[in-house]
Amino acid sequence: MSGEPDALAVVNQLRDLAADPMNRQAIVQDQGCLPGLILFLDHPNPQVVYSALLAIRYLAECRANREKLRGELGMMLSLQNIMQKSTSPGETKLLASEIYELLQAASATDSEPAGAAVSSRRKAQFFLGSSNKRAKTVVLQIDGLDDSSRRSLCEEALLKIRGVISFTFQMAVKRCIVRIRSDLKAEALGSAIASTQVMKAQQVVKTENGDEVLVPFAEDGSVAVERNEDLPEYLPEDDSPSQEPDKAVTRVGSSQDGASWLGAAANFLSRSFYW
Structure with missing residues (x-):
């Protein structure tokens, strides 16, 4: 019908x-x-x-x-x-x-x-876990991730990369947590975000002391990215793993x-x- x-x-x-x-x-x-x-x-x-x-x-x-x-x-x-x-x-x-x-x-x-x-x-x-050895988690700090339209651009860029499994946004702190195949380089994510021309990503890495540092990605585009040609439609979630409920995105x-x-x-x- x-x-x-x-x-x-x-x-x-x-x-x-x-x-x-x-x-x-x-x-x-x-x-x-x-x-x-x-x-x-x-x-x-x-x-x-x-x-x-x-x-x-x-x-x-x-x-x-x-x-x-x-x-x-x-x-x-x-x-x-x-x-x-x-x-x-x-x-x-x-x-x-x-x-x-x-x-x-x-x-x-x-x-x-x-x-x-x-x-x-x-x-x-x-x-954030690593129970699956074939996958890993990358946390991105994204400069320019200001609203839903920018988030949509981010989604489109990430979904074009073969090896991205899933992702979730922390809009309040301008972060994206991405699950990727273990053989995919994090630099590919940075290149994808940079391709939007309105956003720039850095990787969030924790030191041995537990402090967070931001690691910039190379801007020369030297990382080869395998593109997804046959991709299932995917809409990531908005809610954040953050423990601060007042910063949740509605x-x-x-x-x-x-x-x-x-x-x-x-x-x-x-x-x-x-x-």
Whole structure:
């Protein structure tokens, strides 16, 4: 039907809703949305699969959701299938692997003593951790990252680089936290940001004393960047891993809009699948 959204439109909307921390528990508690996301993990369209993974990753950032996510029928098996499938793109495999390890670590924490649980949580940090040896995290300080239009330019530049897995913005402090493949040089990110011609990035590095220093990237463009030609659509989240809630960036739109679209998405899912 022409007036009915297709699978990609629905999963993209769920992904965008899941990017807002205010919606995450409601999505997981809904009887239709979570099973629908799991079914999307087996969809023939790779863009649908990648967008569903991003939505699940956002949902898993809420610690209270992790046990429910891990225990949902088909979740862990679907993630394993993506990781093992030879036709899955590399970035999709890495994202599925990180979600799988995060949910597995959440399960381990439930049965560990308090001290071991803290250690496990540190190892399982999603954005800043290094649980996946095939991926690494780079923190960028971006001069000129002043508003949503600049952020959009940043997104477009980063998404053109093959090897970028995911990223999140800390708009209040003009930072971007990027997960990339371990064989991708951080300088490629700096070149991508510089290509916008209105922003400039430096890498944030911690010293042995725990102090942060800013390391500028070379400006001669000597780093070769492999471009993404077949890229799933991706909208990164706005909320920050920062511990300062007063500096959080509010997403466009109201909670009422989110709730109404959540209901519409669940209704579409219930008509499209049989559970």
